[in-house]
Amino acid sequence: MAELTDSGVLLRMAYRAMLNAGIDADAVLAELGLDPSILNVPDLRTPHDGQEWFWEALAKVSNDEHVGLHLGKHMPVYKGQVLEYLFLSSPTFGEGLHRALSYQRLLSDAARAELFEEGERVFLRQPFWGRRLAHLNECVMMGLIKFFRFVTDDAFEPLEVHFGHEHHADKAEYERAFGCPVKFGMPSVGVYFDSRLMALPSAHHEPELLRLHEQLASEQVARLEKQDLVAQVNRLIAELLESGHANLEEVAERLGIKARQLRTRLADAGTNFNQLVADYRCKLAKRLLAGTQPAPGLLPSDDALSALFSELGLTPDTQVVAYDDEGGGWAGRLLWTLDVIGHKKYSYLNGGIHGWLAAELSTSSDRTRPEPSDYQVGEHDPATSVDLDYVLKHHTDPDVVIWDARSEEEFAGVRAFAQKAGHIPGATHYEWTDAMDKHNNLRLRDLEEIRRELAERGIQSNKEVITHCQTHHRSSFTWLVGKILGFERIRGYPGSWAEWGNHPDTPTEKSE
Numbered sequence: 001m002a003e004l005t006d007s008g009v010l011l012r013m014a015y016r017a018m019l020n021a022g023i024d025a026d027a028v029l030a031e032l033g034l035d036p037s038i039l040n041v042p043d044l045r046t047p048h049d050g051q052e053w054f055w056e057a058l059a060k061v062s063n064d065e066h067v068g069l070h071l072g073k074h075m076p077v078y079k080g081q082v083l084e085y086l087f088l089s090s091p092t093f094g095e096g097l098h099r100a101l102s103y104q105r106l107l108s109d110a111a112r113a114e115l116f117e118e119g120e121r122v123f124l125r126q127p128f129w130g131r132r133l134a135h136l137n138e139c140v141m142m143g144l145i146k147f148f149r150f151v152t153d154d155a156f157e158p159l160e161v162h163f164g165h166e167h168h169a170d171k172a173e174y175e176r177a178f179g180c181p182v183k184f185g186m187p188s189v190g191v192y193f194d195s196r197l198m199a200l201p202s203a204h205h206e207p208e209l210l211r212l213h214e215q216l217a218s219e220q221v222a223r224l225e226k227q228d229l230v231a232q233v234n235r236l237i238a239e240l241l242e243s244g245h246a247n248l249e250e251v252a253e254r255l256g257i258k259a260r261q262l263r264t265r266l267a268d269a270g271t272n273f274n275q276l277v278a279d280y281r282c283k284l285a286k287r288l289l290a291g292t293q294p295a296p297g298l299l300p301s302d303d304a305l306s307a308l309f310s311e312l313g314l315t316p317d318t319q320v321v322a323y324d325d326e327g328g329g330w331a332g333r334l335l336w337t338l339d340v341i342g343h344k345k346y347s348y349l350n351g352g353i354h355g356w357l358a359a360e361l362s363t364s365s366d367r368t369r370p371e372p373s374d375y376q377v378g379e380h381d382p383a384t385s386v387d388l389d390y391v392l393k394h395h396t397d398p399d400v401v402i403w404d405a406r407s408e409e410e411f412a413g414v415r416a417f418a419q420k421a422g423h424i425p426g427a428t429h430y431e432w433t434d435a436m437d438k439h440n441n442l443r444l445r446d447l448e449e450i451r452r453e454l455a456e457r458g459i460q461s462n463k464e465v466i467t468h469c470q471t472h473h474r475s476s477f478t479w480l481v482g483k484i485l486g487f488e489r490i491r492g493y494p495g496s497w498a499e500w501g502n503h504p505d506t507p508t509e510k511s512e
Contacts, residue, residue, distance in 0.1 A: 166184050
């Protein structure tokens, strides 16, 4: 199994509990760098390792050192999920519990609960999750008892609760909260209950529904197993790319299966190897973007950029040669970023990897690991970038031309990836790929031809040129083209249409 994850249902339940308890739930998510919209993501799974950060953030925002115990009192009953249906449609509580344990990874990959029948008592044991997750253990235990009471029509009563951590609130408060003795410093987390409950009939037992619910649970587990495979492949891609090159055959060998099997299983998971490699490379490149809404194209913080370029081993004297496999978009974004922070020693490999391979130049898959440096981002060069306020103030100036590098459909307002469609009033359209020679391995077309085409649209070197796209990915390439053509006053607008098209006060127009 790859990285352990938890069902998004847990986060949604915790969010509702925070609201019920009068805690600023959005502030807790903000501490984690999350937007409340994540709660609406279908089939959401969150990293189990993030539980520690979540509870730290919750304790900080609530200023409650016993927040797990207290939040548990406000947890809603676990409803509307297949594990609930398995309980209700099973003949008895015991059979429902056994079935649910077979599919417990639907709730969390970290769940390893087991049943131990000890005469008149039964112990439901969950291996100890660690002292740092004391709040989680207490809250989940209260939620579990609430759920068992719900599916047994309040017949369930705990006899004794065990925790691995030491108590951090008054023991009497624990016993009032759980309604039974509570022991701490135990080897596992769990709850004792009367063994007679195992035979308690379910008032909702229905054999046909039970078969459907088991089928649904099996299908959901199968989907998770497909995601496990994708996660394993992604991990190997990251490892192999770090050493030079990742290919399907080597990844399949690492997984102990044939390449054909891996190809088939990835297709069954709705993806393919090349797409995963492309997605991983794109994820790396996006470290050059802030990624925050509504303008993900804005620059990351200076600290983040310093850390990134230190990882790459840059020094102020490093000559950076940038290339990519898409014709220059991400390479341009890197070079534009370097220009903004005052690192002017850079070059662009015309045509990127496609041009290099077409020239039959040598390639290598040797492991390349740069020596980390202590690169510190300096003062930003104001001549390279503009912000929203500047564009609002100057987009109608006669000496300014707005170069829109998006597609014709986006420019015309036929397609939109923001609340507003269209373009900045007075903007000129020249799509970023128009400068590429599709018949010459994505090298730049004849520069004088490009210069003439731009001039026909009013994009000239004697004007201040501001270029943008949706997130200043595509327009980083058009910025680079302008620099290559000798445009001394070309600047990038990193907010781009993602910012302009979502701002309430920005004017727009559409093509006729």
